[in-house]
Amino acid sequence: MAYATIRDVARLAGVSVSTVSRALNTKGRISEHTKLVVEQAMKELGYIPDSRAQAMRSSKTGTVGLLVPDIRNPYFADLAYTIQDALFGAGYCTFIGTSSENADQQDSFIMSILSQRIDGAILVPQGGDSHALRLLIGRKLPLVFVDRQVEGLDTIPVVDSDPIPGLTEALEDIRAHGCSKVGYVSGPVLESPTLQEREYVFRELAAMAFGEDHVFVESTGFDQSSCVSVLRRMRRAGVGAVIFGYSPDAVRAVSLMHDNGIRVGLDISIVSFDDLEMFRLTSPHISVISQQVRRIGAIGAQTFLDMVVGHGAAGSHRVETTYIPRESVGRMR
Amino acid sequence: MAYATIRDVARLAGVSVSTVSRALNTKGRISEHTKLVVEQAMKELGYIPDSRAQAMRSSKTGTVGLLVPDIRNPYFADLAYTIQDALFGAGYCTFIGTSSENADQQDSFIMSILSQRIDGAILVPQGGDSHALRLLIGRKLPLVFVDRQVEGLDTIPVVDSDPIPGLTEALEDIRAHGCSKVGYVSGPVLESPTLQEREYVFRELAAMAFGEDHVFVESTGFDQSSCVSVLRRMRRAGVGAVIFGYSPDAVRAVSLMHDNGIRVGLDISIVSFDDLEMFRLTSPHISVISQQVRRIGAIGAQTFLDMVVGHGAAGSHRVETTYIPRESVGRMR
Numbered sequence: 001m002a003y004a005t006i007r008d009v010a011r012l013a014g015v016s017v018s019t020v021s022r023a024l025n026t027k028g029r030i031s032e033h034t035k036l037v038v039e040q041a042m043k044e045l046g047y048i049p050d051s052r053a054q055a056m057r058s059s060k061t062g063t064v065g066l067l068v069p070d071i072r073n074p075y076f077a078d079l080a081y082t083i084q085d086a087l088f089g090a091g092y093c094t095f096i097g098t099s100s101e102n103a104d105q106q107d108s109f110i111m112s113i114l115s116q117r118i119d120g121a122i123l124v125p126q127g128g129d130s131h132a133l134r135l136l137i138g139r140k141l142p143l144v145f146v147d148r149q150v151e152g153l154d155t156i157p158v159v160d161s162d163p164i165p166g167l168t169e170a171l172e173d174i175r176a177h178g179c180s181k182v183g184y185v186s187g188p189v190l191e192s193p194t195l196q197e198r199e200y201v202f203r204e205l206a207a208m209a210f211g212e213d214h215v216f217v218e219s220t221g222f223d224q225s226s227c228v229s230v231l232r233r234m235r236r237a238g239v240g241a242v243i244f245g246y247s248p249d250a251v252r253a254v255s256l257m258h259d260n261g262i263r264v265g266l267d268i269s270i271v272s273f274d275d276l277e278m279f280r281l282t283s284p285h286i287s288v289i290s291q292q293v294r295r296i297g298a299i300g301a302q303t304f305l306d307m308v309v310g311h312g313a314a315g316s317h318r319v320e321t322t323y324i325p326r327e328s329v330g331r332m333r
Numbered sequence: 334m335a336y337a338t339i340r341d342v343a344r345l346a347g348v349s350v351s352t353v354s355r356a357l358n359t360k361g362r363i364s365e366h367t368k369l370v371v372e373q374a375m376k377e378l379g380y381i382p383d384s385r386a387q388a389m390r391s392s393k394t395g396t397v398g399l400l401v402p403d404i405r406n407p408y409f410a411d412l413a414y415t416i417q418d419a420l421f422g423a424g425y426c427t428f429i430g431t432s433s434e435n436a437d438q439q440d441s442f443i444m445s446i447l448s449q450r451i452d453g454a455i456l457v458p459q460g461g462d463s464h465a466l467r468l469l470i471g472r473k474l475p476l477v478f479v480d481r482q483v484e485g486l487d488t489i490p491v492v493d494s495d496p497i498p499g500l501t502e503a504l505e506d507i508r509a510h511g512c513s514k515v516g517y518v519s520g521p522v523l524e525s526p527t528l529q530e531r532e533y534v535f536r537e538l539a540a541m542a543f544g545e546d547h548v549f550v551e552s553t554g555f556d557q558s559s560c561v562s563v564l565r566r567m568r569r570a571g572v573g574a575v576i577f578g579y580s581p582d583a584v585r586a587v588s589l590m591h592d593n594g595i596r597v598g599l600d601i602s603i604v605s606f607d608d609l610e611m612f613r614l615t616s617p618h619i620s621v622i623s624q625q626v627r628r629i630g631a632i633g634a635q636t637f638l639d640m641v642v643g644h645g646a647a648g649s650h651r652v653e654t655t656y657i658p659r660e661s662v663g664r665m666r
């Protein structure tokens with residue numbers, strides 16, 4: 001735990017601490033020779049100027065905190081990759097933390113990055129308003145929400161996706177394949193205003209296209225054990241196609257359907273949110289509503305960078321969802 | 334960028350800076366009333382004790398740097414998740430960085446965490462020895478390598494997997510299905526000593542089991558365009574089964590085989606390293622050599638925690654690979 005300090009550097013270089021400080025600041029009078037001696041001493045000791053002290057001089061530490069719910073979800077892995085890649089290109093190092101869809105874990109990450117003096121943060125926020133979020137906002141550091149917003153914190157710019165275009169096209173494709181009834185599995189809506197909005201938009205659009213009595217929504221309790229019974233119940237009700245608002249549910253469903261002899265695209269049609277690589281590996285390939293995650297990430301990073309250089313108040317941005325038809329939507333038998 | 338300082342707290346509480354310091358340290362004489370007044374002032378100002386100052390008192394900041402090559406690779410996402418989950422349980426916040434399989438990006442992450450004064454680091458190291466790695470080691474902080482080692486840095490404990498058991502069983506299964514020739518696709522071996530060792534072990538074991546002339550290795554240039562031609566070339570040579578040392582190659586191959594009418598398990602058998610979820614979604618399911626990534630992560634985190642509390646020198650650990658047979662290894666036609 002032996003950090004070389006500015007005093008160690010001064011001692012080794014045989015100069016005063018204030019001389020080392022002048023060499024670091026490249027301010028004040030200091031001879032080229034002395035500067036070289038100090039630099040040599042720093043190199044020898046592996047001295048790294050404290051980012052705190054640097055931050056006080058330059059107002060920059062070059063680090064950004066990025067919080068995502070779960071990097072095992074390929075959608076969030078892609079989002080985090082895109083953001084850290086764009087920030088690295090702009091000279092920032094990204095510290096990624098995960099909340100495991102748990103507000104306490106989010107708040108713990110926020111407190112950690114606050115005590116480390118970062119330059120700002122990009123968050124996929126978890127749950128509602130919190131003391132830690134308020135502290136972060138109170139710092140007046142650049143802060144951007146991506147994928148989700150937080151009710152009551154309307155001054156923070158949000159970059160997320162608009163579910164309407166993709167859902168509209170998916171419902172049209174399902175109708176064109178002869179389905180008269182459509183189902184929807186919502187995912188963990190309690191954790192995410194985005195999933196709540198998606199379900200709401202689905203209900204509105206599907207009721208218009210199919211009639212209210214022909215729309216079936218399963219918004220809770222979709223787990224390994226209930227998955228097959230939910231799909232069987234929907235089929236018995238005459239549902240020809242199911243849209244999954246939360247891609248991990250779709251992954252689980254496709255896997256269990258295979259094991260239970262339910263044929264995707266023949267016995268029941270499937271559409272999922274998020275254009276995950278694995279949906280192009282299954283047989284048949286799965287039709288998806290893409291959120292264009294790389295655009296969300298790129299715009300999120302750019303919004304953050306605009307705030308850093310102080311291009312005034314950054315605005316929120318919605319990226320259009322797009323529908324990608326594949327083989328998992330078939331003709332009703 | 335207005336951080337509340339200990340001076341702001343003292344001013345608001347109407348006490349001296351040293352009184353605030355005593356309240357923070359819970360050392361020295363201080364009345365309950367004064368303590369409450371100070372705490373109230375801290376709360377009002379959103380004051381967070383500087384982790385640097387705390388670190389100097391307690392030698393702990395409660396943060397760990399974790400570097401992985403690419404979180405879009407589900408193997409590394411799983412590894413990072415397991416490690417940060419175990420560390421969170423032990424009271425640590427994990428800052429995850431990615432190297433994008435690029436030594437410069439790794440070194441930039443290391444310099445960032447060094448200037449932030451973290452308690453230690455867990456790295457999937459990138460490439461060889463480097464100045465940044467030497468600085469990190471010079472700090473004498475707890476440091477663990479997972480998944481890979483670095484030549485010449487033999488004092489750092491390494492937690493990785495032993496390819497021999499899984500490869501041995503996979504080759505036995507392939508032989509039992511009537512294959513007389515076997516192929517191997519190595520992945521980006523230049524970036525990873527682990528992939529180099531895997532290829533070496535395959536060559537040795539396969540030559541023993543099939544004879545040297547019946548073993549085909551493709552160790553470079555496996556990309557989207559070459560994938561199908563590599564597989565066709567191997568089939569023409571009479572290869573009945575291909576083992577993929579690097580799972581992203583297998584994912585790409587399965588997807589392209591589907592699109593090119595090459596039937597997995599019928600036209601050619603497939604085994605991949607890493608038990609990824611998507612290998613259980615494909616039809617047929619893919620046989621895998623599991624590295625038991627969660628065990629690697631758990632042991633990596635535990636090795637780190639043992640070093641933190643100073644249980645002497647931590648040792649390296651190899652986790653056995655296991656073979657999971659599925660439908661992608663079929664009888665040669």
